[in-house]
Amino acid sequence: MTNTKYDLAIQAQSKPEVLERILRVVRHRGFQIQALNMPEMNDCNALKITVTVSGKRPIDMLHKQLDKLFDVQNITCSKHDG
Amino acid sequence: MKATEFIVEALHEQNVTQVFGYPGGAIMPLYDALFDGGISHLLTRHEQGAVMAAIGYARAGASVGVCIATSGPGATNLVTGLAEAMTDSVPIVAITGQVPSNLIGVDTFQEVDILGMTLSCTKHSFLVEHQDDLPEIMQQAFELAMSGRPGPVLIDIPKDIQLAEMANGATFTAVTNVAEAVVENVFNQQINAARALIEAAKKPVLYVGGGVGMADAVNELRQLNGVLNMPMVSTLKGLGSADADNPYYLGMLGMHGLKAANLAVQESDLLIAIGARFDDRVTGKLDEFAPHAKVIHLDIDACEHHKLRTANVAISTDLKKVLPALAMQLSISDWQQHVTELKATTAFRYDHPGIAIYAPLLLKQLSAALPQDHFVACDVGQHQMWTAQHMTFTRPENLLSSAGFGTMGFGLPAAVGAAMARPEAMPVVVTGDGSIMMNIQELATINRAHLPIKIVLIDNQRLGMVRQWQTLFFEGRLSQTILDDNPDFVALAAACGIQGETIVVKEQVQPAIERMLAHDGAYFLHVQISEIENVWPLVPPGVNNSKMLEAQDYDEY
Numbered sequence: 029m030t031n032t033k034y035d036l037a038i039q040a041q042s043k044p045e046v047l048e049r050i051l052r053v054v055r056h057r058g059f060q061i062q063a064l065n066m067p068e069m070n071d072c073n074a075l076k077i078t079v080t081v082s083g084k085r086p087i088d089m090l091h092k093q094l095d096k097l098f099d100v101q102n103i104t105c106s107k108h109d110g
Numbered sequence: 111m112k113a114t115e116f117i118v119e120a121l122h123e124q125n126v127t128q129v130f131g132y133p134g135g136a137i138m139p140l141y142d143a144l145f146d147g148g149i150s151h152l153l154t155r156h157e158q159g160a161v162m163a164a165i166g167y168a169r170a171g172a173s174v175g176v177c178i179a180t181s182g183p184g185a186t187n188l189v190t191g192l193a194e195a196m197t198d199s200v201p202i203v204a205i206t207g208q209v210p211s212n213l214i215g216v217d218t219f220q221e222v223d224i225l226g227m228t229l230s231c232t233k234h235s236f237l238v239e240h241q242d243d244l245p246e247i248m249q250q251a252f253e254l255a256m257s258g259r260p261g262p263v264l265i266d267i268p269k270d271i272q273l274a275e276m277a278n279g280a281t282f283t284a285v286t287n288v289a290e291a292v293v294e295n296v297f298n299q300q301i302n303a304a305r306a307l308i309e310a311a312k313k314p315v316l317y318v319g320g321g322v323g324m325a326d327a328v329n330e331l332r333q334l335n336g337v338l339n340m341p342m343v344s345t346l347k348g349l350g351s352a353d354a355d356n357p358y359y360l361g362m363l364g365m366h367g368l369k370a371a372n373l374a375v376q377e378s379d380l381l382i383a384i385g386a387r388f389d390d391r392v393t394g395k396l397d398e399f400a401p402h403a404k405v406i407h408l409d410i411d412a413c414e415h416h417k418l419r420t421a422n423v424a425i426s427t428d429l430k431k432v433l434p435a436l437a438m439q440l441s442i443s444d445w446q447q448h449v450t451e452l453k454a455t456t457a458f459r460y461d462h463p464g465i466a467i468y469a470p471l472l473l474k475q476l477s478a479a480l481p482q483d484h485f486v487a488c489d490v491g492q493h494q495m496w497t498a499q500h501m502t503f504t505r506p507e508n509l510l511s512s513a514g515f516g517t518m519g520f521g522l523p524a525a526v527g528a529a530m531a532r533p534e535a536m537p538v539v540v541t542g543d544g545s546i547m548m549n550i551q552e553l554a555t556i557n558r559a560h561l562p563i564k565i566v567l568i569d570n571q572r573l574g575m576v577r578q579w580q581t582l583f584f585e586g587r588l589s590q591t592i593l594d595d596n597p598d599f600v601a602l603a604a605a606c607g608i609q610g611e612t613i614v615v616k617e618q619v620q621p622a623i624e625r626m627l628a629h630d631g632a633y634f635l636h637v638q639i640s641e642i643e644n645v646w647p648l649v650p651p652g653v654n655n656s657k658m659l660e661a662q663d664y665d666e667y
Contacts, residue, residue, distance in 0.1 A: 044237075045225060052229050092413045098234040098254060 033108035059083035114143035120282035134180025137207030139272035155551035161191025166524030171531030182220030193231035197514035233261030311380035320347030321385015323506030350503030398654035484536035487525035489545030519548025603634035610634025
């Protein structure tokens with residue numbers, strides 16, 4: 029089985045440790061981070077994080093685990109182009 | 111009002127009457143508020159004892175367990191318990207003191223980043239940054255601990271914030287567990303799909319886990335199977351959920367499961383997993399587990415669906431609503447007859463030769479002697495599996511066993527908490543000589559709280575389960591598993607004010623059990639058994655559950 033790349037767009041509450049939470053789940057559930065972006069937001073309570081991950085496991089598993097994080101409000105997931 | 115007074119008021123409001131903990135520098139303000147705060151606090155002798163007592167309290171009494179510890183080592187000593195609560199889905203709120211806000215991150219005395227440390231073993235965690243955040247955080251903590259799939263939540267509170275004055279009008283509103291709204295048309299489609307699979311099945315099996323008890327759906331399960339009359343197996347945490355008198359109930363499945371349970375699952379053409387998660391100790395070799403079965407997976411945590419086994423139908427709605435919707439009359443009499451024959455021909459035998467005490471028989475006798483209202487807390491290892499195999503449980507909250515995390519040292523403190531939650535129940539611990547030493551200090555807590563806990567120590571002077579595996583799979587090289595220098599356990603118990611006795615032969619068992627149960631107060635029954643006894647059956651690593659080893663195979667192995 030080969031690695032597949034996915035793009036995740038995550039909306040989360042702005043908390044000091046929220047990025048740690050997301051990165052931990054990605055790592056522990058068997059995915060590697062290929063790219064990560066967190067632009068500065070006007071709304072200081074919200075974060076938008078885009079992550080490109082790769083892994084052999086079904087992405088649905090990671091999607092649901094991230095969705096379970098209390099601070100994560102919304103996630104969309106798509107297969108990475110190219 | 112100080113923040114610590116607010117916390118105590120919130121606990122009252124949430125109807126928390128009992129907490130467990132251990133004071134220290136950074137949590138002293140909260141302990142000062144607890145001094146005359148009107149909430150019962152039990153001092154354990156180690157923070158691990160406090161969190162495991164809170165787990166026992168929560169599991170036995172179906173409420174949230176609360177534990178309190180100081181910063182640094184106090185907080186790190188909670189970690190194993192938090193992981194235990196995470197794995198077995200136990201609602202816990204842990205409150206830790208933290209060094210003052212301005213000293214976080216400069217390596218202060220007794221400072222540790224407990225939030226960072228517990229990211230992986232809490233459902234959620236909070237570091238309180240301002241006292242005015244406390245009302246919302248306390249509410250969210252209790253809500254999160256209880257809701258959906260329950261779990262542990264940590265609230266880390268710096269000392270300066272504990273001492274701060276709350277803004278006027280800070281209030282806490284008690285939270286209750288509200289089931290998530292159900293989208294009716296989706297639910298109906300799922301139920302129809304599940305019913306179609308059940309109707310078409312010729313060899314269906316119900317596979318019941320700890321989720322049934324946690325969803326308070328034991329009655330719904332029993333009513334459902336009163337109609338279905340489907341063969342039913344249970345995980346370790348599901349024990350007590352099924353009606354043990356149901357002729358089609360086959361007992362525990364998995365690595366040390368009952369033969370009939372494992373064989374029925376391997377033969378089944380439909381597996382209905384109810385609050386269970388296809389754990390590796392259940393499935394054995396995963397790709398050969400129930401190889402002919404379609405799967406209906408009912409679990410409130412959608413993350414469990416398709417994780418290890420793809421389900422044909424997966425439903426995450428509250429079991430109290432799902433189970434009644436699956437009732438129907440089935441025509442599976444050939445299958446029912448087959449499993450009842452399996453059950454009869456593979457039943458455990460207790461005619462063990464010799465005069466030495468046979469632990470399975472002792473546990474069967476103990477089970478029969480217990481009053482209706484009781485609980486059994488156990489530790490981890492051979493005694494734990496014998497308890498699961500040979501004792502009968504009529505409610506899931508009557509067996510407190512560290513199932514998913516396998517935490518040695520769980521039994522004594524869990525029983526302490528459970529005895530506080532259910533003071534009218536007969537409190538029993540079944541433990542081993544390895545496990546009990548991991549939290550032996552809680553004997554002093556039992557004495558302190560005058561808890562009438564009956565401790566049955568099955569002593570083979572070994573780390574028995576590891577010894578068994580070394581014998582079977584590591585050429586008998588008994589690396590670090592011989593405990594023939596154990597302390598004098600009865601003297602140790604006596605030093606903590608607990609009366610006890612040692613028994614060594616079969617004929618002593620029944621009178622000793624009767625003496626123990628009739629004794630007013632805690633009792634320590636030290637049971638010496640042979641070190642060569644093994645737990646059977648055993649599914650060896652890497653094979654499927656139909657290839658169980660049994661005592662008679664042992665010589666050939």
